[in-house]
Amino acid sequence: MDYVDVGRESGPGMGVEAIRRFLQDLSVDHPPYAPPFLKAGKLVIAHAANILHYIGPRIGLAPKAEGPRLWAHQLQLTVTDFVKEIHDTHHPIANSLYYEEQKPEALRRSQRFLAERLPKYLGYFERVVKANGHGCMVGRSLSYVDLSMFQLIEGLRYAFPLNMQRIEPTYPGLVALRDKIAARPNTAAYLKSPRRLPFNDKGLFRHYAELDEIS
Amino acid sequence: MDYVDVGRESGPGMGVEAIRRFLQDLSVDHPPYAPPFLKAGKLVIAHAANILHYIGPRIGLAPKAEGPRLWAHQLQLTVTDFVKEIHDTHHPIANSLYYEEQKPEALRRSQRFLAERLPKYLGYFERVVKANGHGCMVGRSLSYVDLSMFQLIEGLRYAFPLNMQRIEPTYPGLVALRDKIAARPNTAAYLKSPRRLPFNDKGLFRHYAELDEIS
Structure with missing residues (x-):
């Protein structure tokens, strides 16, 4: 399309x-x-989740039937919540302030995030991919939820490399899914193209070493 | 139903x-x-927004046609984001901590919320209700989005009475919508029934006088 x-x-x-x-x-x-x-x-x-909900079935990246389609959307809405919490690790007070203006709060929020929220969300998604049993999140074929899992793992590796290295072995299903997506010809071509924006210090996933070192 | x-x-x-x-x-x-x-x-x-998306057209509280239905859902997803930000005014660090354990951060976050976020969200919803021109948020009849507006105004009045008193005159369309919803026989009966949980200090909308006094 x-x-x-x-x-x-x-x-x-x-x-x-x-x-x-x-x-x-x-x-x-x-x-x-x-x-x-x-x-x-x-x-x-x-809203990213609403766009995916609309476009998913039209481009073969979500089921057309109502039940599975709502299930994909539900997973994506959980991704939305997760992503907001990831963002707030470096901006716990306000988006209108620089990170440097909310650093003590960011340290405190990140500590809690890494100890409590990160394992809860990843554990949930691992449970879903395992329960599904087809190496993907929804049904038997690739969906936009799988692409979201890829982007989550990539972003978290960028933002929290030490923590991800430590906890990734706990989520073999998600890591296998990430690898499968990365190896797809279309994804691989996209990742090498200028359409792929590198992670940076203005985006949602940010790397501040001090936030990664605390857990 | x-x-x-x-x-x-x-x-x-x-x-x-x-x-x-x-x-x-x-x-x-x-x-x-x-x-x-x-x-x-x-x-x-x-997910509340997904439940409303599913059930809305089935109980006559959302349009059935795809375009308007997605528009209602989009508004509800903005409500979701707003509600999360309202919650985080009293819990900016972690849900697992008491308010009393994150009070300095809550003061700082609330200050920014009241100055920047509250007017931005309410201004947006006011623009939508005004542009629609039928005294409701979506199309010509009542939808779940109108009920969400009612609950938002009620919750904000409970949490931030001083601030709401000050800024409400800026949002006459939303206040009129709130009054219209409150006057509907079914809503009025619900509000008097035990199904209606009073606002309290464990919910999403909480009143801490010190957070309301700062703007």
């Missing part, structure tokens, strides 16, 4: 400025609260 | 213990990560 990544293109009607303008345009009927959002014909769909 | 609120009933197979048992039952194919979840026939649906 063809698409244009408006925020990353330049030229008329493209770029971050075009997205800002759209969000503030009072003539837009169904304005998103924030990016990301997808324009698909007349529909404007916001 | 009939339902049983398992966590609040007592007797065999009921109560909080029954929910805990279900979550830990390894024979459950599609285990929820956490409550709330809905058992509807063979389906087990977790």
